[in-house]
Amino acid sequence: MNILIKNGKVIDPASNLEKDLDVLIENNIIKKISKDIKAPSDKETMLVDASDCIVLPGLIDMHVHFREPGREDIETIMGGSEVAAKSGFTTVCTMPNTIPVIDNLALVRFIIFEAERGPINVLPIANITKGALGQEITEMGELVKCGAVGFSDDGVPVMSSILMRRALEYARMINAPIITHSEDLNLSDKGIMNEGYNSVLLGLKGIPNEAEEVMIARDVILARLAKGKLHVAHVSSAGSVEIIRRAKEEGVNVTCEAAPHHFSLTDDAIKTHLSMAKMNPPLRTEKDRLAIIEGLKSGVIDAIATDHAPHLNNEKMQELEYAPFGIIGLETAVPLVITKLVNEHNFSYIEAFKKLTINPAKILNIDAGELKENKTADITIINPKKKIHIDEKFIISKCKNTPFLGQDLFGSIEYTICNGKIVFRNN
Amino acid sequence: MESLERKDLLDIESLSTEEIELICNSAKYFKDLFTRSVKTVPVLRGKTVCCLFYEPSTRTKISFELAAKRLSADLINVTVATSSVVKGESLIDTVHTLEAMKADYIVIRHAASLAPHFLSKNIKASVINAGDGFHAHPTQGLLDAYSILERKGSLQGLHIGIVGDIKHSRVARSDIWTFKKLGAKVTLCGPPTLLPDEFSIYGVDITYNLDDILPDLDAVNMLRIQKERQQGSHFPSLREYHRQFALTTERLKKCKKDIVVMHPGPMNRGIEIDDMVADSPNAIINEEVTNGVAVRMSIFYLLSGGKPLEEIDKD
Numbered sequence: 038m039n040i041l042i043k044n045g046k047v048i049d050p051a052s053n054l055e056k057d058l059d060v061l062i063e064n065n066i067i068k069k070i071s072k073d074i075k076a077p078s079d080k081e082t083m084l085v086d087a088s089d090c091i092v093l094p095g096l097i098d099m100h101v102h103f104r105e106p107g108r109e110d111i112e113t114i115m116g117g118s119e120v121a122a123k124s125g126f127t128t129v130c131t132m133p134n135t136i137p138v139i140d141n142l143a144l145v146r147f148i149i150f151e152a153e154r155g156p157i158n159v160l161p162i163a164n165i166t167k168g169a170l171g172q173e174i175t176e177m178g179e180l181v182k183c184g185a186v187g188f189s190d191d192g193v194p195v196m197s198s199i200l201m202r203r204a205l206e207y208a209r210m211i212n213a214p215i216i217t218h219s220e221d222l223n224l225s226d227k228g229i230m231n232e233g234y235n236s237v238l239l240g241l242k243g244i245p246n247e248a249e250e251v252m253i254a255r256d257v258i259l260a261r262l263a264k265g266k267l268h269v270a271h272v273s274s275a276g277s278v279e280i281i282r283r284a285k286e287e288g289v290n291v292t293c294e295a296a297p298h299h300f301s302l303t304d305d306a307i308k309t310h311l312s313m314a315k316m317n318p319p320l321r322t323e324k325d326r327l328a329i330i331e332g333l334k335s336g337v338i339d340a341i342a343t344d345h346a347p348h349l350n351n352e353k354m355q356e357l358e359y360a361p362f363g364i365i366g367l368e369t370a371v372p373l374v375i376t377k378l379v380n381e382h383n384f385s386y387i388e389a390f391k392k393l394t395i396n397p398a399k400i401l402n403i404d405a406g407e408l409k410e411n412k413t414a415d416i417t418i419i420n421p422k423k424k425i426h427i428d429e430k431f432i433i434s435k436c437k438n439t440p441f442l443g444q445d446l447f448g449s450i451e452y453t454i455c456n457g458k459i460v461f462r463n464n
Numbered sequence: 465m466e467s468l469e470r471k472d473l474l475d476i477e478s479l480s481t482e483e484i485e486l487i488c489n490s491a492k493y494f495k496d497l498f499t500r501s502v503k504t505v506p507v508l509r510g511k512t513v514c515c516l517f518y519e520p521s522t523r524t525k526i527s528f529e530l531a532a533k534r535l536s537a538d539l540i541n542v543t544v545a546t547s548s549v550v551k552g553e554s555l556i557d558t559v560h561t562l563e564a565m566k567a568d569y570i571v572i573r574h575a576a577s578l579a580p581h582f583l584s585k586n587i588k589a590s591v592i593n594a595g596d597g598f599h600a601h602p603t604q605g606l607l608d609a610y611s612i613l614e615r616k617g618s619l620q621g622l623h624i625g626i627v628g629d630i631k632h633s634r635v636a637r638s639d640i641w642t643f644k645k646l647g648a649k650v651t652l653c654g655p656p657t658l659l660p661d662e663f664s665i666y667g668v669d670i671t672y673n674l675d676d677i678l679p680d681l682d683a684v685n686m687l688r689i690q691k692e693r694q695q696g697s698h699f700p701s702l703r704e705y706h707r708q709f710a711l712t713t714e715r716l717k718k719c720k721k722d723i724v725v726m727h728p729g730p731m732n733r734g735i736e737i738d739d740m741v742a743d744s745p746n747a748i749i750n751e752e753v754t755n756g757v758a759v760r761m762s763i764f765y766l767l768s769g770g771k772p773l774e775e776i777d778k779d
Contacts, residue, residue: 241598312582354556358576358577
């Protein structure tokens, strides 16, 4: 079947295109992008009215936790994929800190097998080290052949510098990024929120910015030494942005991502939202929040990734200290990008959505994130002016662990099209 | 101020100066009761107070129990060792169980900061914080202020020192708020590892040299030093800590004659406070224990909707 998208504003950040155009999808391919396309008479064509909407390449979230295998009671690859489709994403990368961790071929194949039944593309990130123990590197060459797109021990930093060096060196031959959770565990010292005025006030153990910054500094220095491809996950502090800016200037092969909550909230949120505002890295100060926004604007921060981390209500309904780190992020991602970056900080659509399309595609070295003729038809249609109310009804994810409940934001996902099929449609 | 219009007592930060004064004024009434042969009043008759202690405590627990009993409340004690907590029941489930049995007041002591705040958001009963993590110990802050008031008449313009492990002290945090709200000048003293710069945002002074401030102080609270902090490299040895930060007999001689010496207990005699100092007329450590019961009775009374008690009813 054909799909004809009419009356929308087509935006392709990869080619700097922003124009009122129609898009014709034939089978699973973008056949034509131009003005006033007439529906071909020889085939049944479904008409999609994209009035008031922007028509984007299917969005990519390179950092989600779908909890399968191991904690299917929290989320599954199928369930998570449906949430992603509803949120405008056609490609997500699953982090490997499952039970067991994704450190061998069978497990990478399992994720790909599970995802095939789902609505969107799920690309596994495999572990850097066997068992995520930080001691021996995984069979990266074989894992990439099976479909892994990058390597990370997300959740646990690789504390050994020699091992990080080897990983960065070895992964060069397969051109896959080493994605770091940069945190010096000795410095973060079992902290549970940002170290600063609020942690002192609340008597909670703090995680200083420096726990992240010393490790990012180490990692970019090692990437320079190893000439490897480094991607820093969830950058949260002003100092981290500055370290990465300088490394990029020096020519180190480093990219990084930031999460929507880090450009939307500060650690003040802990006072009101308690464990719903607990994540790692933690929410920082207003100065850091603005530095993340500035880093996104200037291009130091390449990608926006949600770090979508579902947790059951009974896990979060505990003393702040005992509740797990992490919040869900898929369903609030686009609304936060539109509300906080486009509306409040004057990002153009191209500037903002580059971070969710072509940039992560380049980092992951995958053929996605572009809206061009003859490309696979992965398309997201968003009404950016439409107000949405974030409540438990809006959140379809089984886990509702988000500090954004109760907020009004802008940006409604109207359609998500993946591989030529409408996988989500807003009613 | 006519009454304390709040469900919970969670911290001092959220109390107004008027509310603090109200609590102290009513505490005076209850303290005067202690001189009578019959020390109970029927203020909380028919109400159920539940003391839920997730951390060992002697004086705070007994003080709350006694306060509840002197107000004629029904009292339940839940301690970690005997409850289903050891079977792995979550805090929220435990408290919902108590609420199902119609507990009116939950007094909670917990090692995790903000645990009482978490509860207060999720249950209908009144929550009274008996100490949460490093965060707050509001009844201690109030009884410290009340004890200074008894000696000095007012806190306005007094210079009060808090000495020791400020970083890990809920007593220090609650004291700072209470003393500041009542108009005192507060100086914190301890090694930088136990006294983060961020405390200056409270509007307090910070010093690392006890001898610099002692002669100027009207009152000083000597915090208990946790010996295990030494393992975290917060200070090199108890000997050095004592030399730098203990209130010794020699140091007491350099203080104002009428300095009020406090300690939240239990004391490490010979570490943060010398024997002779702890037993000197300046020390009000035992008086504080008596006052603690009165202050907690006052809090129960006012949370139950009680009106200000200004004069003693001499019947």
